[in-house]
Amino acid sequence: MKIKLFLISLIMLAFTYSGYCLKVATTLFPIADLISKIGKEKVDVVYLIKPGEDPHHFEPTIDDIKRLQGVSIYFAVDKRFDSFALKLAKKVLFLNDEIKSNNPHIWLSFENMKQIGKIVSQKLCELDNKGCGFYKENYDELLMEFNSLENRYKFDNVKVLECHPAWTKFLAEVGITSVGYIKKGREHEPGIKTLNRVINLAKKNGVKYIVCATNDKNKIFNKVANILNAKIIVLEPIGGYDGYTDIFKLFELNLNNLKKDINE
Structure with a gap:
């Protein structure tokens, strides 16, 4: 019986390590999806505001707080927008400060999202040095996709x-x-x-x-x-x-x- 339990423990341990990934959080879907495209299977992304909710009046619930357990970093939008993150996560990075934007709607811009993608890939590299090449490669693909999309649409006057x-x-x-x-x-x-x-x-x-x-x-x-x-x-x-x-x-x-x- 002891040998059987020991084997089961080893199998569970193996699954735990093989499925290990960074857990990070953010506020909104667009930034969460951007993080997911850079981190892919190496990163578990949690975002708080559900589709249809108004971010201007959002207040985190007890369930939201529980979902943030074990988060390595919270990618916040703006201190005027989601300062609540400071109370919920140990490490919080305000993206609008990083890209020096006065408008809290930072995800509504090709240029901003490219800058945010670079910041995210750098922070993931700091948290997971072994996966750094993986994150940078995914960021380069993201950059090309944004450039391609932006160049397909141009309006005049x-x-x-x-x-x-x-x-x-x-x-x-x-x-x-x-x-x-x-x-x-x-x-x-x-x-x-x-x-x-x-x-x-x-x-x-x-x-x-x-x-x-x-x-x-x-x-x-x-x-x-x-x-x-x-x-x-x-x-x-x-x-x-x-x-x-x-x-x-x-x-x-x-x-x-x-x-x-x-x-x-």
């Missing part, structure tokens, strides 16, 4: 208004100029003077499109669109469900929506 300033950098990367935004943030309600200024600016620039996110729900956006006789283009900011189960698909579907609505 298109100006838009944003519901709130989440897409500015992403739009600029494909040749679309954002002349301004209607709301500064979720909790911000623009006054009459602000609205008049934004509307006049949009008219001056010949804006025919307003870019909003799927979770932008406010009657004021439709009112501004009616005044400008502008079309609202709705983009998906986070994904993680339906056809948006891959970071490249998330970018591509949003670009296809822009192309379709602008060319109509």
Whole structure:
């Protein structure tokens, strides 16, 4: 019996070591998927905000805290966005500080995601030196895919208004100029003077499109669109469900929506 138990223990130990992987965490699906593409089978990625949840009002639950047990590093977005991570993980890296971005929507940009990918591969190398070549190779593939996708979509002389300033950098990367935004943030309600200024600016620039996110729900956006006789283009900011189960698909579907609505 003792020999049998010893053999069972050896087998379980072998499975434990053969299946060993780093456990890391982040807040949102896009960054989690980026980490997964770099770490692949060597990394177990946990992300907290479920598809459809509003990240602006997210609070971690007890189950979320349990899921973070054993995490080696937490890739946080922004201290204004997910400072709760400091209380939940021993090692937290705020990505917006690393890439020096003032806009918390850092995942909505080709350039930002390339920089974040490089940072992630470097940190994984620090945590797992033996797998460093593996992570760097996967990052190089990620970089090529982003470059290929970005180069396939270019717009010419298109100006838009944003519901709130989440897409500015992403739009600029494909040749679309954002002349301004209607709301500064979720909790911000623009006054009459602000609205008049934004509307006049949009008219001056010949804006025919307003870019909003799927979770932008406010009657004021439709009112501004009616005044400008502008079309609202709705983009998906986070994904993680339906056809948006891959970071490249998330970018591509949003670009296809822009192309379709602008060319109509």
